[in-house]
Amino acid sequence: MTAEAAHRWGTTLDSVVVYEQGAVCRRLARGSVPPDGRVRVTGLPRTLDPGSLRARVLGAPGVRVAEARVEVEAEPFGAEAPDSLRRSVEQLRDEQAATRRRRDHLLSLIGEIRTLHPVPPARKRDDPHRRTPVDAWLELAGFVDERLTGLHTRLVDVEEALRHVGHELAIAEDRLARASTDTPSAHVETTVSAFLFLDASGTGEAEVQVELEYGVPGAVWVPAYRLAYRQGDSSGRLVLRASVAQRTGEDWTGVSIALATADLRRGTDLPKLRSVRIGRRQPAAAPSGWREPPAGLAGLFTGYDAAGPPPPVTTAHGAVAGGYVPPPAPQAYGGAPPSPNPQAYGGAPPPPNPQAYGGAPPPPNPQAYGGAPPPPNPQAYGGAPPPPMSVGGPMLASGGSGIPAPAQPVRARRSAKPSSGDGDRPSPPPASAFAAAPGGAAPVPPPSPAPATGPPQPSGAELDYAALVLSGPDEHGGRRGRLFPGSPVDLVATEYRRRAERVAALPLPGHAVRPRESAGSFDHRFDAAARADIPSDGTWHTVTIGEIPLGLHIEYLCMPSVEQTVYATSVLSNATDQALLAGPVEVTVDDDFLLTAALPTLAPGRICRVGLGPAEGIQVTRRTNVHESTSGLRNTTTVLDHRVHVELANRLARPVTLEVRERVPVTSEPDVRIEERADWTAPEDGQGPDHHAPGTRVWRVDLPAGGTAVLDGGYEIRIPAGKALVGGNRRS
Structure with missing residues (x-):
C-alpha cells in the first residue's frame, strides 16, 4: 500500500484522557469508502506509540476495519515552512x-x-650623551x-x-x-499517518466515520481547587481544576479533557497458571512461529537473473551504486593481508575475484561477504539448513560462524533435527584465527562449532508479522523472496518520544501532589465539563474540570496553652461518590482572595479541616495559677492545684462559635490521681475531622458580635509526698 494508492482522510482531535503519565487521544475522520477499501488517515503526532493504535467504524454496521498500521514519511519543508x-x-x-x-x-x-x-637607539661606549627628543x-x-x-x-x-x-x-x-512542539523544529517534516483497510462488502462507497485511538507519552497533570464561600453561609463552592502539561507533539485545541489517576503503562495481561509436576521435569516446548519456505522459491527469479544485472550508476562521489569501493589503504580483519592474497575482511579483492561487499559474486566462488550464495546454501530465515562450509574457503560467508552481517536478521545454520537450542549465531572466532597463513595463502578460519539442532527460534522482531518486509530480487545473501524485519523503527519518532517524556520532570506547583500518590489503591476519573485548549509547550496550564457539591462550615479554634491565637478553619465534607485528591486550594471569602492552602485527600463521605489562618478579630488571654499543699493524716500526699483562667473577646461584626482546647495530664501510675474541676468535656474521636490526643478537653462558647466570655477550669494532681513530677510540679 502506497500513498498514491490510498485515499487521504483528514482527522480532527476530539477528546483526550490524561493519565498519571501519558495520554490516550481520540481522533475522528469522515469520508467515503473507496472501492479498494484502502484509506490513509493523516494528522497523527510524531510521538504516537505504534502499538497502541486502535481503529473502528462508527454508525455503519456493514463496514469494519480489517487492518490498521502506522506509516511514517519524511519530506523537506517548502518555502513557506513555519520555522x-x-x-x-x-x-x-x-x-x-x-x-x-x-x-x-x-x-x-x-x-x-x-x-x-x-625606544632610544643603542649608544656606543665612546658616543656622547644625546638630548632626549621631548617633542617626539x-x-x-x-x-x-x-x-x-x-x-x-x-x-x-x-x-x-x-x-x-x-x-x-x-x-x-x-x-x-x-514553543509548541506541534511545529517541527527541523527543516524536514515528519508525517505520521494510519493506513486502514476498510471492509465494506455490499455497501458500496458509503460515507462512514472512523474513530482512531492511540497513546502518546509526555502528558502529566496534578489536581488543584478553588474554594469560594460567603460568611454566614453553611455551604460553599469547590471548583475542581487541574494543572496539565503536555509535550506530545500536537496542540490540543477545543478537545474534551478527562483526567485519570491510573497508570497507562501498567501491565494488563492475565498471568499464566502453570501446572505443578511431581517427578522428572518435562518442560513444554514453546511454539517457534517458524514455517518452511514454499516449494520452488529458488526458481522464482530465474527470468530476472537471465536478464542480467542492471548497468552500474556512478554517484557524485565517484562510487559505483550497488558495489563496494575499497579504501585506498585496505586493512585486513585482524592484521594486514599479504600481497599475493588480499582477500581478508575489508581488503580490496583482486580483479579475478571481485567479492566486494554488496557486489555480484562470480559463479566459481559466490561466498563473498554480502554476495548471493549458491542455491545449495540458502541461509535465509526459514530456509533449509546449509551444508558444512569448507575449511579452506577464502572468507566466512554471511550468516555463518564468525563475522555477523550488520543489520541482517538472517539466522545461522539451521538443522532439521528437533532440539531445544535457540538457533542463534555462534560467537565470532578470535582474531588470531584470521592471521595470514605462511607463504601468502588465504587466511584459514577455524572449524565452525557444531550447529544448533532443532527448528529455528525467531526473535521478537521476526515474529512481528506486520513489520516483516518481503525482500526483492536485488537482495543477496539468500534473502530474495523471503520475509525479514524491515528497517528500524522511525528513529526520529523515538527521539520525539524521549523528549516528550521529559515533561514528567517538571517542578510541581506549590502544595501539589502527584495523582498516583494521593489516589491510594483506587483509580478515579474526572471529566471536564467544557472543552479546553492545551498547547504542546511542556509548561503547566490550568483547566477547569467542574464544580463539586460540598458541605462547608467555618469553625474557630484556639489552644491558648500552646499559642494565644484564634485560628479560622473550614470543615469540608465530601458528599460525592468520587474522592478529592490532595492538592492546592485557593480560598476566596466574599469574592476576596484569602490564601492558598493544602487540601488533603478526601474520600467519599469523609470530613477534613482546612486551615484559613489566624482570626485577628477574636482575642484570647490565658492565665494559670499553681498551689502546692499536702493532705492526709500524716501529710503523705502532695496536692498540686492547677487553675486555668481564659478570657475571650469577639471583635467581629457577626457571632461566632469558638472551640477552646485545653489539656489535662494523664497518668498510668496507680498511686497518682488526677481530679478535674471544670465544665469542659472530653472530645469523642470519630465524630469529626480531628484526632485528639489523650487528655484533651474542649470548651465550646458562642460569642455574639462584640461580646466577651470568661472560662475557668482546673485540676488537682495527687502524688505521694516522697515523689515529685519530672521537670517540676508546675505543669503549665
Whole structure:
C-alpha cells in the first residue's frame, strides 16, 4: 500500500484522557469508502506509540476495519515552512558571532597600541650623551592617547551591542524552547499517518466515520481547587481544576479533557497458571512461529537473473551504486593481508575475484561477504539448513560462524533435527584465527562449532508479522523472496518520544501532589465539563474540570496553652461518590482572595479541616495559677492545684462559635490521681475531622458580635509526698 494508492482522510482531535503519565487521544475522520477499501488517515503526532493504535467504524454496521498500521514519511519543508522562531535564533547567533569578532578585533588593536612606546637607539661606549627628543615623545604619547580613546569608544559601543544581541538571543531561545512542539523544529517534516483497510462488502462507497485511538507519552497533570464561600453561609463552592502539561507533539485545541489517576503503562495481561509436576521435569516446548519456505522459491527469479544485472550508476562521489569501493589503504580483519592474497575482511579483492561487499559474486566462488550464495546454501530465515562450509574457503560467508552481517536478521545454520537450542549465531572466532597463513595463502578460519539442532527460534522482531518486509530480487545473501524485519523503527519518532517524556520532570506547583500518590489503591476519573485548549509547550496550564457539591462550615479554634491565637478553619465534607485528591486550594471569602492552602485527600463521605489562618478579630488571654499543699493524716500526699483562667473577646461584626482546647495530664501510675474541676468535656474521636490526643478537653462558647466570655477550669494532681513530677510540679 502506497500513498498514491490510498485515499487521504483528514482527522480532527476530539477528546483526550490524561493519565498519571501519558495520554490516550481520540481522533475522528469522515469520508467515503473507496472501492479498494484502502484509506490513509493523516494528522497523527510524531510521538504516537505504534502499538497502541486502535481503529473502528462508527454508525455503519456493514463496514469494519480489517487492518490498521502506522506509516511514517519524511519530506523537506517548502518555502513557506513555519520555522520563524528557529530562523530568528539562527540570525541572532550569527549576529552575536559577528559582534564578538568585532570586539575581539578591537581588543587586539588596543593591545597593539598599548605596546607602542619610544625606544632610544643603542649608544656606543665612546658616543656622547644625546638630548632626549621631548617633542617626539609627546607626539607619540598624544598619538597613543588619541588612538586608545577612539578604540575604547568603539569598544564600549560594540560591547553594548553584544550585550543587546545576547539578551535578544536569550529571549529568542527561551521562546523557541517554550514553543509548541506541534511545529517541527527541523527543516524536514515528519508525517505520521494510519493506513486502514476498510471492509465494506455490499455497501458500496458509503460515507462512514472512523474513530482512531492511540497513546502518546509526555502528558502529566496534578489536581488543584478553588474554594469560594460567603460568611454566614453553611455551604460553599469547590471548583475542581487541574494543572496539565503536555509535550506530545500536537496542540490540543477545543478537545474534551478527562483526567485519570491510573497508570497507562501498567501491565494488563492475565498471568499464566502453570501446572505443578511431581517427578522428572518435562518442560513444554514453546511454539517457534517458524514455517518452511514454499516449494520452488529458488526458481522464482530465474527470468530476472537471465536478464542480467542492471548497468552500474556512478554517484557524485565517484562510487559505483550497488558495489563496494575499497579504501585506498585496505586493512585486513585482524592484521594486514599479504600481497599475493588480499582477500581478508575489508581488503580490496583482486580483479579475478571481485567479492566486494554488496557486489555480484562470480559463479566459481559466490561466498563473498554480502554476495548471493549458491542455491545449495540458502541461509535465509526459514530456509533449509546449509551444508558444512569448507575449511579452506577464502572468507566466512554471511550468516555463518564468525563475522555477523550488520543489520541482517538472517539466522545461522539451521538443522532439521528437533532440539531445544535457540538457533542463534555462534560467537565470532578470535582474531588470531584470521592471521595470514605462511607463504601468502588465504587466511584459514577455524572449524565452525557444531550447529544448533532443532527448528529455528525467531526473535521478537521476526515474529512481528506486520513489520516483516518481503525482500526483492536485488537482495543477496539468500534473502530474495523471503520475509525479514524491515528497517528500524522511525528513529526520529523515538527521539520525539524521549523528549516528550521529559515533561514528567517538571517542578510541581506549590502544595501539589502527584495523582498516583494521593489516589491510594483506587483509580478515579474526572471529566471536564467544557472543552479546553492545551498547547504542546511542556509548561503547566490550568483547566477547569467542574464544580463539586460540598458541605462547608467555618469553625474557630484556639489552644491558648500552646499559642494565644484564634485560628479560622473550614470543615469540608465530601458528599460525592468520587474522592478529592490532595492538592492546592485557593480560598476566596466574599469574592476576596484569602490564601492558598493544602487540601488533603478526601474520600467519599469523609470530613477534613482546612486551615484559613489566624482570626485577628477574636482575642484570647490565658492565665494559670499553681498551689502546692499536702493532705492526709500524716501529710503523705502532695496536692498540686492547677487553675486555668481564659478570657475571650469577639471583635467581629457577626457571632461566632469558638472551640477552646485545653489539656489535662494523664497518668498510668496507680498511686497518682488526677481530679478535674471544670465544665469542659472530653472530645469523642470519630465524630469529626480531628484526632485528639489523650487528655484533651474542649470548651465550646458562642460569642455574639462584640461580646466577651470568661472560662475557668482546673485540676488537682495527687502524688505521694516522697515523689515529685519530672521537670517540676508546675505543669503549665
